[in-house]
Amino acid sequence: MENELITVKQVTMNYRVREADKSRNKLSNFLHPSYRTINALANINFQVRAGDVLGYVGENGAGKSTTIKILLGILRKTSGSVTVLGHDPMAERKKIAPRVGTLMGQKSQLWWELPLQDSFYFLQKMYQRTDHADQIWLAELVERLQVGSFLKQPVRELSLGQRMRGEFIAALLHQPEIVFLDEPTLGLDVATRAAVLDLLLQINREKRTTILYTSHEMADVEKIANRLLLLEQGQVGYDGDLDRFKDQYAAYQRVAVQGVTDLKTIPGVTIYQRNNTNIICLLDQRLITTTAFIQQVPLLTQQAVKGITVLPNNLEMILLLRAQRKGGA
Ligand SMILES: Nc1ncnc2c1ncn2[C@@H]1O[C@H](COP(=O)(O)OP(=O)(O)OP(=O)(O)O)[C@@H](O)[C@H]1O
Incomplete structure (x- = not known):
């Protein structure tokens, strides 16, 4: 299809x-090495359409970074086919590079010894994005992410949060059609995280920028993504509308029991989170209704219950539930 930007x-x-091989000595291991195969991606299929904000999620080691590296043409897949903006990313990386933006966790696009503004200047030159509209866009990014006060500071002197804001600008200043973000909010404080997510939503809305967003922060994924690829x-494991995915788990209800650190579980009740002041349970309402559970709580603990709160369901809870089921828990 014409508007498929990634296949x-x-x-x-x-x-x-x-x-x-532990049964052999070091020399024979060195001379005759043995190998093991890790099947990181097993026959995956998906398409990304223009304007999609795809939350690309999965447990550690699920294969997310491997996919992104293949899409960026920095890793050769074992088999199958991939196109990004109609090109093979491995063979035609140079054609794709000016049209995509990347932010990959710990990897930096900035020049450490130079003032932050020099990195922006060089990147603009490199992408040949130096006209008036590009300068206005850069000024807007600087304003939106509040980097003005440290533009003249060398990147190596910046705090993690300041540098990450600079990395976002580096990824977006050439107005890419697709942005690949791998764990982009790692280490950011709440305010910066919110500013970054708002900015991404804005460029998606106003410039129809397509976003592939990988994170373990499910609240961020829920805020930004309109489509989930698990x-x-x-x-x-799932590819489709995020809300529809959550609807599949509507039978489950999250309930917090305050003042309790110990709670007997009964059929249909799973302990989801536990801390010093409360326990959060997941109720399978096909087995126990929320009302029935609330009535039974005093019988399930010897501690004084301070309160019971019904919480909204979230993506994190659903993924934990799926992982537990897969693990046979
Ligand atoms: N360079 C490599 N050499 C060997 N195995 C690798 C390499 N890179 C990744 N793997 C393996 O491939 C699998 C998928 O890894 P990948 O980094 O893609 O997962 P991920 O979903 O990005 O994980 P995380 O959420 O922890 O970043 C894992 O089992 C990992 O150990």
């Missing part, structure tokens, strides 16, 4: 890793 068809990625052990 991933039957993509498999196997990593071959060297592994020492990767489970290298396979697509």
Whole structure:
């Protein structure tokens, strides 16, 4: 289809890793190494359309970063086919690079020894985005992410949050059509995180920028994504509307029991979170209604219950539930 900016068809990625055979000595391991294959992506398929904000989520090691590296042409897939903006990212990386923006966790696009503003200047030159409209856009980014007060400071002197704001500007200043963000809010405080998410939503709305957003912060994913792609052990576990995914779990209800650190569980009740002041449970309302649970709570603990609150369901809870089921818990 014409408006598909990314297509991933039957993509498999196997990593071959060297592994020492403990039954042999170091020399024979060195001379005759043995290998193990890690199947990071097992035949995955998906498309990303113009304007999508795709929350690309999954547990550690599910294969998210591997996918992004393949889409950026920095990793060769084992099999399958991939196009980004109609091109093969490995063979035609130079054609794609000016049209995409990236922010990959710990990797920096900034020049550490130079003032932050010099990195913006060089990146603008590199992308040949130096006309009046580009300067206005850069000024808007500087304003929106409040980096004006440290533009003249060398990047190496910036705090993590300040640098990350600079990284966002570096990823967006050339007005890319697609933005790949891998754990972009890692280490950001609440206010900066909110500013960054608002900015991403704005460019999606106003410039129709397509966003592929990977994070373990499910609240951020819920705020920004209109589509969820869930990767489970290298396979697509869900691909579709985020709200529809949550609706599938409407039978479950999150309930906080305050003042309690110990609670007997009964069928249909799973302990979801526990801390020094309360326990959050997940109720499968097909087995126990919220009202029935609230009535039974005093019988399930010897501690004084200070209160019971029904909480809204969230994505994090659903993913935990799925992981527990898969693990046989
Ligand atoms: N360079 C590599 N060599 C060997 N194995 C690798 C390599 N990179 C990733 N893997 C393996 O591939 C699998 C998928 O890793 P990947 O980094 O894509 O997962 P992820 O979903 O991004 O995880 P996380 O959320 O922890 O960042 C894991 O089992 C990982 O150990």
